[in-house]
Amino acid sequence: MTSMAVPALAGGLLIGLCAVLMMAWLGRIAGISGIFWQAVSRPAFSPVAHGAFSLIGLLTGAWTVHRVTGLALPVLPETDTWQIVLAGLLVGFGARLGSGCTSGHGVCGIGRLSVRSLVATCVFVLAAMLTVFVMKMGG
Amino acid sequence: MSRLTESSLALFCGGLFGAGLALSGMTDPANIIGFLDVTGAWNPQLVFVLAAAVGTSVAGFSGWGNVPDRYLLSVSTGRKLQELMHGY
Numbered sequence: 604m605t606s607m608a609v610p611a612l613a614g615g616l617l618i619g620l621c622a623v624l625m626m627a628w629l630g631r632i633a634g635i636s637g638i639f640w641q642a643v644s645r646p647a648f649s650p651v652a653h654g655a656f657s658l659i660g661l662l663t664g665a666w667t668v669h670r671v672t673g674l675a676l677p678v679l680p681e682t683d684t685w686q687i688v689l690a691g692l693l694v695g696f697g698a699r700l701g702s703g704c705t706s707g708h709g710v711c712g713i714g715r716l717s718v719r720s721l722v723a724t725c726v727f728v729l730a731a732m733l734t735v736f737v738m739k740m741g742g
Numbered sequence: 743m744s745r746l747t748e749s750s751l752a753l754f755c756g757g758l759f760g761a762g763l764a765l766s767g768m769t770d771p772a773n774i775i776g777f778l779d780v781t782g783a784w785n786p787q788l789v790f791v792l793a794a795a796v797g798t799s800v801a802g803f804s805g806w807g808n809v810p811d812r813y814l815l816s817v818s819t820g821r822k823l824q825e826l827m828h829g830y
Contacts, residue, residue: 607767611790614766618791619798621758626803628751633759653752660756667757668764677770706759709792714799728778735778 622711629653634707635661636698701727766791 625633631653642654669676679687698704701723703712708727712720767773767787776785 607787608790611766611787612794614762614764614768615791615794615796616798617758617762617765619795619802621755621762622795622799623802624758625752625755628755629748631752633755635759638756653748656749656752657756657759660753660758661760661763662756663753664757664760664762665764665769666760668761669769672765674764677772680771705792710795710799713796715803716800732778732780735775736781739779739782 618706618710619714622706622714625657626711631657632703632707632711633657634703634711636695636704637707640699697727762791762795 622633625631631638638654638657640654642652642658668674694704698707701708703720703723705724705727708717708720708723713724763769768791773785773787776783777788779785
């Protein structure tokens with residue numbers, strides 16, 4: 604229990620720090636779906652290209668920790684490719700429709716005590732729990 | 743703030759987020775599914791991650807009526823945090 608709680612808390616601290624610093628330094632919400640949207644909807648050479656740089660940092664930071672700690676890189680689950688593509692599309696569509704994902708609503712929104720973000724977070728976590736339950740039932 | 747500075751800060755902040763995800767085990771989809779699988783072998787790891795992240799952001803955002811102008815880009819200068827975070 605403790606062995607997984609300590610890195611989990613430390614990792615969460617870094618994520619929270621990212622949310623605060625991104626707002627303080629860049630005036631941006633550290634919401635990954637929003638950042639990704641910004642990165643793909645604006646060319647990288649436009650005056651505002653934080654999105655692309657944040658994503659490169661995100662991948663580099665995660666990769667570095669895996670390298671340094673020797674933590675194995677996760678393998679793709681044995682799921683049909685079309686299911687992964689469909690799931691990704693649904694997540695992306697839902698995150699845009701709901702104005703945010705776990706990082707935007709869950710960390711930044713709840714961080715500034717937004718009721719709307721709290722509701723959004725509860726709704727998508729419950730919906731995801733239900734989805735896992737239904738998928739387990741289905742096979 | 744120069745574009746180089748902005749880009750470097752964005753890179754650094756993204757790096758913090760990615761390092762946090764990997765360190766906390768959240769780059770492994772099995773840990774997320776384990777958290778969502780409430781009728782199975784429930785894995786509470788994500789609760790610790792979210793608690794620490796929200797705790798940090800609550801502490802960091804508290805008392806920010808206005809984001810200090812000196813830190814901000816022209817697009818957001820002088821706007822209140824509430825306004826910047828519209829929708830969140």
